[in-house]
Structure formats: C-alpha cells, structure tokens
Amino acid sequence: MIKIQGLHKSFGSHEILKGIDLEVNKSEVVVVIGPSGSGKSTLLRCVNYLEVPTAGKIFIDGEQIEPSTNINRIRAEVGMVFQHFNLFPHMTVLQNIMLAPLKVRRQDPKEAETQARELLARVGLSEKADAFPDELSGGQQQRVAIARALAMRPKIMLFDEPTSALDPEMVNEVLDVMRDLAESGMTMMCVTHEMGFARQVADRVLFVDEGQILEQGTPEQMFSNPQSERAKDFLSKIL
Amino acid sequence: MFDLELIFNSLPLLGLGALVTMEITAVAVAFGVCIGLFIGIAELSSYAWLRLPAKVYVDFIRGTPLLVQIFIIYFALPALIGMRIEPFVAAVTACSINSGAYVAEIFRSGIQSIDRGQREAGRSLGLTWGQTMIFIIIPQAFRRIIPQLGNEFIAMLKDSSLVSVIGFEELTRKGQLIIASTYGSLEIWTAVAILYLIMTLSISRLVAYLEKKFNTKKVS
Amino acid sequence: MKLHFLKPLLAVSAVLMMGQSLAETKVIRAGTEPTYAPFEFLDENTNSIGYDIDIINEIAKKAGYEVEIVRCPFDGLIPALMTSQIDVAISGITITSERKKKLDFSTPYYHSGLTAVILKENADKYAKIDDLKDKKICGQIGTTGLMYAEKISKESKAFNTNPEAYMELKSRGCEAVITDKPVNDFFLSKAPKDHFVALDDVVEAEDFGIAVRKGNDEMLKIINDGLAELEKSGKLKELYKKWFFE
Numbered sequence: 032m033i034k035i036q037g038l039h040k041s042f043g044s045h046e047i048l049k050g051i052d053l054e055v056n057k058s059e060v061v062v063v064i065g066p067s068g069s070g071k072s073t074l075l076r077c078v079n080y081l082e083v084p085t086a087g088k089i090f091i092d093g094e095q096i097e098p099s100t101n102i103n104r105i106r107a108e109v110g111m112v113f114q115h116f117n118l119f120p121h122m123t124v125l126q127n128i129m130l131a132p133l134k135v136r137r138q139d140p141k142e143a144e145t146q147a148r149e150l151l152a153r154v155g156l157s158e159k160a161d162a163f164p165d166e167l168s169g170g171q172q173q174r175v176a177i178a179r180a181l182a183m184r185p186k187i188m189l190f191d192e193p194t195s196a197l198d199p200e201m202v203n204e205v206l207d208v209m210r211d212l213a214e215s216g217m218t219m220m221c222v223t224h225e226m227g228f229a230r231q232v233a234d235r236v237l238f239v240d241e242g243q244i245l246e247q248g249t250p251e252q253m254f255s256n257p258q259s260e261r262a263k264d265f266l267s268k269i270l
Numbered sequence: 271m272f273d274l275e276l277i278f279n280s281l282p283l284l285g286l287g288a289l290v291t292m293e294i295t296a297v298a299v300a301f302g303v304c305i306g307l308f309i310g311i312a313e314l315s316s317y318a319w320l321r322l323p324a325k326v327y328v329d330f331i332r333g334t335p336l337l338v339q340i341f342i343i344y345f346a347l348p349a350l351i352g353m354r355i356e357p358f359v360a361a362v363t364a365c366s367i368n369s370g371a372y373v374a375e376i377f378r379s380g381i382q383s384i385d386r387g388q389r390e391a392g393r394s395l396g397l398t399w400g401q402t403m404i405f406i407i408i409p410q411a412f413r414r415i416i417p418q419l420g421n422e423f424i425a426m427l428k429d430s431s432l433v434s435v436i437g438f439e440e441l442t443r444k445g446q447l448i449i450a451s452t453y454g455s456l457e458i459w460t461a462v463a464i465l466y467l468i469m470t471l472s473i474s475r476l477v478a479y480l481e482k483k484f485n486t487k488k489v490s
Numbered sequence: 491m492k493l494h495f496l497k498p499l500l501a502v503s504a505v506l507m508m509g510q511s512l513a514e515t516k517v518i519r520a521g522t523e524p525t526y527a528p529f530e531f532l533d534e535n536t537n538s539i540g541y542d543i544d545i546i547n548e549i550a551k552k553a554g555y556e557v558e559i560v561r562c563p564f565d566g567l568i569p570a571l572m573t574s575q576i577d578v579a580i581s582g583i584t585i586t587s588e589r590k591k592k593l594d595f596s597t598p599y600y601h602s603g604l605t606a607v608i609l610k611e612n613a614d615k616y617a618k619i620d621d622l623k624d625k626k627i628c629g630q631i632g633t634t635g636l637m638y639a640e641k642i643s644k645e646s647k648a649f650n651t652n653p654e655a656y657m658e659l660k661s662r663g664c665e666a667v668i669t670d671k672p673v674n675d676f677f678l679s680k681a682p683k684d685h686f687v688a689l690d691d692v693v694e695a696e697d698f699g700i701a702v703r704k705g706n707d708e709m710l711k712i713i714n715d716g717l718a719e720l721e722k723s724g725k726l727k728e729l730y731k732k733w734f735f736e
Contacts, residue, residue: 081390107396117391121409130405131395176391183395283536345569354573357562435650437523437563447532449653450525453680 032057032187032218033078038087040073047073049242051087055187058216062229062250065239066265071222074239075189078220079109092186107135110180114192116172118164118179124151125160128179136183143182150178154208170201174208181212188212190221226270230254238262276454277461284458287444288465294358294440295427298365299373302426303419305366306373311403313378324374331371337432340364344436361433361440369426376418380411413484420477424470431466441465517556518709520546521576523564525651526630528676528733529582541672541733542580545599546700548725549716564632568592571703578702578709582670584634585699594704596713598697599726602634605674606666606689609659618691619668626664628655634695635669652677660685672734679735 033055040048047070055061063071076082078089080102089096091105119127128147132138138146151157154174156167164172173193180188190209194202206228213219213232223229229236229250236253238246238261246253246262254270257263312324331339344360355363384407392402434443445462449455522538524530530540538559550557560576567579571593584602585595606619606627616622619642626645629636630652639646647664649655655667656677666689667674674688700717702709720726 079394081394103393103396103398106394109394111391111394113387113391115385115387117385117387119388119391119406119410121413131397134401134405135396179395279534344566348569348573352573354570354575356575357566435563437561437566439561446651446653447524447536450651451527451531451533453653453656453677455653455657 034090110185287441301366302369305370309374310377357438380415595699600698
C-alpha cells in the first residue's frame with residue numbers, strides 16, 4: 032500500500048532522513064518509535080508530501096507521487112491526524128468534517144452531512160456536531176480530527192503523535208478510536224510514544240534513529256528482545 | 271465672535287462634503303482590500319517574480335507621502351498619458367493604491383499569524399493551495415485583522431482630506447470653498463473637524479461591533 | 491469574492507460617461523477655481539458666481555453656447571486646458587509671458603490694480619504699498635498680487651487660497667496681504683470693521699485674460715468677439731459695478 036525507496040530529506044545542510052526503505056501492506060498497522068529528533072515525524076510527513084523529499088521515491092497504492100501532477104488526488108487518499116489536532120476554529124465540527132468531501136470530492140451536501148454524522152457517531156461525538164472546536168476538550172477535538180480525515184474515505188491513515196498534546200485522562204478515548212480503526216482493517220502508520228497501544232495494535236514496530244530505520248519487528252520482538260544498543264537504551268527509558 | 275449661524279447655514283453643504291468623504295473612503299478601502307489581499311498573498315509567495323513586484327509596490331507606496339502620490343496621479347500622469355484625469359478618478363485611484371499597500375501589510379501579517387498547522391491540515395485533506403487559502407486561511411486571517419482594517423478605514427477617512435488639493439470637493443475642500451466667500455475660518459474648520467470626528471467615532475463603534483460579532487459568535 | 495461593492499462604482503462611472511456625452515453638445519466648458527471672491531466664488535447654494543462667471547456666461551449667450559462651469563484647482567487649470575477637458579479657463583488669470591508660452595490669452599478683460607490690506611493697528615506704519623518693502627507679505631499662489639509681493643520683498647509667503655493669507659495676517663504671521671483691489675475690498679466688506687484696513691495706494695499690474703488651449707483660434711475668436719461686444723455695449727462696466735466696490 033505504501034512503498035518508500037531511498038528516501039532522503041534535508042533541511043538546509045541538516046540531513047534528517049538518511050535513506051529510508053519501507054513497505055507497508057494493506058491493513059497493516061505500523062508504529063514508528065524513536066527518540067525525538069530522530070526523523071520519525073518527518074518520515075510520516077514525507078508520505079503525503081507535506082515535506083518534499085530531497086531524494087527517493089514514494090508510491091501510494093502502486094502510484095508514484097509526483098508533486099506537479101497528482102499530489103492533491105493522492106493526499107485525498109491519505110488521511111492525516113496531527114499532534115495539535117489542527118481543527119479549523121472558524122467552522123463547526125460538522126463543517127470541519129464536511130469541508131473536504133464537499134470541495135475535493137464534490138460530494139452532494141446531503142450525502143456529505145449524513146456521512147459526517149455517521150463518522151461523529153463512530154467517534155462518539157454525535158451531540159457535538161454544531162459545537163465549535165474550542166468548545167471541546169483536547170480528546171474530543173482529536174476524535175473530530177480523526178473523523179475529519181476519515182470523511183475522505185482514505186486508504187491510509189497517518190497519525191503524528193496523536194496523543195502527545197493531550198491530558199493523560201483523555202489519551203484513552205483517542206486510542207480507543209484508533210484501535211477500532213485498526214480492527215476495521217485500515218492501513219495505518221502511527222508515530223507515538225504509547226507503547227501499550229503499540230503492543231496491542233501494531234503489526235510491526237519500527238525503531239527510527241538518526242534518520243534511519245535501525246530495527247523493526249513485531250511488538251513482541253521489539254519490546255522484549257531489541258537487538259541494537261540504541262533501541263535497548265531508548266526502550267529502557269520509556270517502558 | 272463665534273458665528274453659529276454661519277455653521278448652521280453651512281451644514282447642508284458640509285454634510286454633502288462628509289457624504290463624499292465617506293464615499294471616496296469606502297470605495298478606496300474596498301479597492302484597497304482587493305488590491306491588498308492579492309498583494310499580501312503575493313508578498314508571501316515562494317515565486318520571486320510575484321514577491322518582488324509586490325514588495326516594491328508596498329515599499330514605494332508606504333515610503334512616499336499620499337499627498338505626493340495624489341500630485342503624481344493628478345498632475346504628472348496626464349502629462350505622460352496625454353489625458354486629463356477627473357479629480358474623482360484621480361482621488362479614488364490615489365487613495366485605493368495607497369490603501370492597497372497598507373491593507374497588503376495587514377493581510378500579510380494576518381495570514382502569517384495563522385498557525386502553519388491549519389495550512390497543513392487543509393493540504394493533507396487534498397484541498398488545493400487556493401482552496402486552503404479561501405476556505406481556511408483567509409476567513410481566519412480576516413477575523414483577526416478586523417481591528418487593523420478598521421484603523422485603516424479611519425486613517426483613510428482622515429487622509430482623504432488630502433485630495434482637496436486637486437479640487438475634489440469632499441469635506442475639507444467644501445470647508446475651504448465656504449471660507450473663500452465667508453472668511454469664517456474658525457467656525458467652518460471647527461464644524462469640519464466635528465464632522466470628521468463623528469465619522470471616525472461611528473466607524474470605530476461599527477468595527478468594535480463587527481469584531482464582537484465575528485469573534486464571539488463565530489458566524490461563518 | 492462578493493461583487494456588490496462594485497455597483498456604486500458602476501453607477502459612478504455611468505454618471506461620468508453621461509457627463510462626457512453631454513459635453514458634446516454646444517457647450518463651453520469653463521474651468522475656474524471659486525476661491526477668489528468676487529471674481530469667482532460660491533453662493534449659499536454652492537453655485538459658482540462672480541464677475542468672471544458672469545462674463546463667460548454673457549460671451550457664451552451671445553455666441554449661442556451653453557456654459558458648463560468646471561470647478562478645478564488653480565494649478566489644475568492649465569493641464570485641463572492642454573488636454574481639452576475644458577475649453578477656456580477664466581479664474582482671475584494674470585497674463586504673463588511665462589503662461590503665454592503654454593496658452594493663448596484673450597484680450598484683457600480686467601485691468602489689475604493691486605492694493606494691500608494691513609492690520610488696523612499698523613495703519614500708522616505704512617502709507618504706500620512700497621513701504622512694505624522687505625516686510626513679510628502674504629498672497630495666493632499664482633496671483634499678480636503675490637508676484638508683486640515677491641518683487642518688493644524676499645519675505646513673501648504663498649498660500650493656496652486668499653482666505654488663508656488673510657488668516658495669516660489676522661494671526662500676525664505677516665504684515666500685509668497684497669492682491670487685486672476687488673478681492674481685498676470684498677474681504678474688508680465681510681471682515682470685522684475694526685481689524686483690517688486697506689492702504690489707499692493702488693499699484694498697476696498685469697491684466698487678466700481668459701485662457702484657451704494654444705492654437706484653439708476658433709474659441710479664442712468667440713471669446714475676443716464677445717469681449718469686444720461687452721465692452722462696446724457697456725455691459726462690461728455694468729458687471730464691474732455689480733461685483734466690485736467702486
């Protein structure tokens with residue numbers, strides 16, 4: 032579903048990604064872990080070209096991303112959830128969810144609204160349809176953000192530290208939604224520090240450090256028997 | 271000493287001048303907002319061929335007095351194009367071009383003040399750059415810059431008095447013309463000042479109301 | 491982007507265009523700056539009136555034309571003439587050799603005599619205009635009066651309109667305002683009696699003419715013929731009496 036070949040990304044002279052090769056299969060849930068500054072967020076953001084790679088190729092569902100031609104069409108197939116939610120504060124929850132289906136997919140407004148309400152029900156926020164984002168708690172906002180991404184019926188969902196900005200008591204309501212999503216067969220790539228979630232839900236865990244995938248394996252392998260010194264060191268600090 | 275009757279007799283004429291002042295200000299700011307929106311966005315463009323001319327325009331207009339800009343358009347430009355420009359056209363053109371530069375800076379800072387995450391969220395949903403601007407960035411920026419736009423409106427209203435130098439009969443020029451036959455400087459300039467004050471105070475009230483309306487109820 | 495703010499603009503431009511097409515009928519468009527009472531100024535209903543306005547109306551009537559008065563700042567009159575936005579300029583314009591290079595002038599219709607207005611408190615100090623030599627003198631830009639002031643004093647000061655010059659005198663920013671006698675007389679008739687006086691001395695200066703675009707001989711002929719007729723019929727004198735305090 033996602034294929035990455037020889038991905039490099041530099042900001043000025045600073046090289047963040049130093050050659051990433053990765054394939055993610057359909058319905059696979061991949062969790063990316065690693066110390067901060069290791070490049071894991073940049074890797075995720077390269078997948079939908081929010082960051083333009085310095086070198087390398089990225090294929091989504093077999094189609095290579097070419098920024099000049101198909102970038103918006105491919106982005107529509109790849110949902111993304113941000114650390115800081117990034118809901119549109121001037122729109123109601125419902126308008127947030129309906130915007131892209133209306134403008135990008137040119138969906139019928141009635142149909143888009145029905146779908147938006149279904150998604151809100153799915154993330155447990157039916158009664159908040161007409162609220163504005165700043166009237167919601169952080170956890171509720173992030174669930175709306177997930178619903179907003181799902182409204183485009185993406186083939187892939189990217190999560191960039193979706194629970195890092197949340198108060199601890201709100202983390203689980205978001206993880207629950209993500210767990211449901213994984214169980215429904217969504218292809219997912221998540222950058223997260225929630226090791227419990229990784230252990231439960233991930234098919235594969237990647238350990239990224241200094242711009243490279245240092246190690247990967249099933250959660251079982253990674254958490255109980257990491258091979259590299261750096262992974263051992265990192266895991267010992269957060270587990 | 272203070273001739274109240276003169277003020278009373280002049281009020282209809284001054285009121286007419288005040289209306290003309292409002293008209294030219296409204297038209298200039300309306301054009302200014304259109305110009306300013308495009309120039310402000312151009313200033314943020316990653317394309318140098320868009321960014322540099324926008325920057326030159328803004329720097330030139332903000333770096334030269336409006337009075338000189340009015341003289342250039344009314345007195346100098348006709349010599350170049352061989353056609354006289356009507357005072358109204360010259361006045362509106364000068365004020366719009368001037369306002370455009372200031373509004374451009376207001377829009378530029380407004381757009382820059384919107385969190386980068388908003389743009390990324392829009393783009394990640396598959397919205398184009400233009401859709402992201404129109405549906406996400408500009409509406410938020412616009413709410414944020416209402417006070418500055420109000421200030422620009424007030425500044426323009428006051429600066430529009432400068433077009434009296436080309437004989438355009440707005441409030442200041444009307445005052446000047448009345449004084450030319452009555453010599454009532456004290457009375458007429460006092461009345462003119464009060465009329466300006468009434469207009470600027472009304473605008474700041476209106477802006478305060480709009481700001482409240484947009485920012486508490488969030489009507490989209 | 492909503493477009494209804496354009497509607498007033500369209501309306502305005504439509505009005506402007508209508509003005510344009512009206513100008514194609516048999517009309518003399520006369521440019522003037524009505525801040526020079528009693529030559530040209532506004533009445534209470536904001537109509538332009540005065541000696542100059544009557545003269546151009548009389549000339550036009552005789553030649554079978556309508557007059558459209560175009561109000562315009564004094565410095566804008568020459569550009570307006572040169573680009574044919576107006577047909578004649580009649581605004582107390584002094585005939586100077588400098589202006590003759592750019593414009594054609596009619597025969598003189600007013601023989602200029604300059605006077606000086608001073609503060610009454612200084613009445614003992616000055617008897618003749620030339621006593622003001624090297625004193626601070628105010629006048630209006632582009633007028634004969636200011637030209638004379640500049641000739642006798644380096645301290646002369648120019649204002650955009652005459653009333654501003656009088657205000658400067660009132661606040662003791664200068665010693666005198668030199669301008670055409672009718673203008674000073676008109677001012678004295680409106681000003682508080684005990685404040686200002688005019689010197690009895692009258693200085694001869696250049697004449698006033700009606701300006702037309704260089705080479706517009708057709709219009710020049712209409713104007714000159716009209717002036718000659720007004721002169722002959724005594725109408726010119728009549729208007730002189732009507733507007734000036736003689």
